[in-house]
Amino acid sequence: MSMEQKRVYEQVGVAMTSRSYAEYEKMFILQTENLIGKRVLDVAGGASSFTVEARQLGIFSEAVDPLYEKSAEEIAEHGLQEIELVAAKMEKLVDVYDWTYYGSVDNHKAGRVKSLKQFVNDFSSKDAASRYHAACLPSLPFAEESFDLVLISHFLFLYEDQFDYSFHRAAVKELLRVCKPGGEVRIYPLLNFRQAEYSKLSELINELTNEGYLVQKREASLPFLPNSHQYLCIIKNPSA
Template identity: 75%
Template sequence: MEQKRVYEQTGVAMTSRSYVEYEKMFMLQKVDLVGKRVLDVAGGASSFTSEARQLGIYAEAVDPLYEKSPRAISEHGMQEIELVAMKMAKLVDVYDWTFYGSVQQHRAGRIQALQRFIEDFSSMEGAARYHMAALPSLPFESESFDLVMCSHFLFLYEEQFDYAFHVGAVRELLRVCKPGGEVRIYPLMSFRTEEYSRLPDLINEFVLAGCTVQKREASLPFLPNSHQFLNIKK
């Protein structure tokens, strides 16, 4: 039997994604978010916060990466982008390129998002919206955000973080979410492109805690089995 070809990842990768990617991962509608307070957890060097702010959304981001200087993040980001491009070039036939087009276009989008992030992170206002912290402990008061998102961290790193970590992390995301607000997590699978093995247990845990938990369809066809995100309504 042919061995399954998967993306190999050691440690937690730094991400540089754009606003439009967040729209597709989390099925965001600008009209629903203008004037709302939104948190991007483990956002890395994504340009979501910068772009969202320009649209009138009160976006903030949190990541341990933000202890680094803009120059250090930029250098690390470019190294990560080149490494990702090399890995993807060996797995071209595994992915759906409908959105990104090609490895080269994917790389160009990452560079653009990184540059936009660095510009915002370096600005006078940047210090107020980029927070240095890591799950499962966030530096915000309870019930602070209308929407809390986490992309390409929870579930994806199933082999590095155990079930207790995942439960604690989701509990923390819910803590900083306002009553009636939502937590959204994408994707639902690990690097092996299989659904997170403890997802039914995790869903049951938060349903019993009084939350409404649903798998919802995303619209970023790229990774195998990445067509859904988890929506938890507090």
């Protein structure tokens, strides 16, 4: 039992991460050409560069995270500390992960640093408040039916031990509230930190299906975490 515990990534509290647009493409199978001109929301986005990179491509992306109450300097400092901490944890678990995409711990770390710098530069700009919103689930500061696509990575499901089913259900309902009819909510991965599928996933899928949403497990293409080959797609008013 103790040996198994050592092979699992240990996380206390909610981590702040710095992922790139390319990683989001693989996690959520994004088709950039289909998103140009669309309004996209990155929930619990942390210090990811997704929003700034997406906007450079012509996608109207915004991000929401309680982290955005901090200053750019505070986020930069916290982000670099988090990157070092993650790299140290990964060094002990190198054989657990699939390095097809990242190549090595050093490459993974370099990518995080690059994304963090891109984020901080954008977050420091005068108009940053128009696209970075300080708030947390299950209450988002947006009108109903605001976004064509709502994304959330490495928060819901992953922290199953810290957030109960009522929180997960309320959070997903809030993501759907701000999603436009015909739009989609995509959640990745479907795992908790024990690398097992979220224990209440079937219950959640059944509940959403009974309420008229089209819910599908779809294949992702970022083979890094064990068993992380799927994301959840929830289509709002699928006939819209």
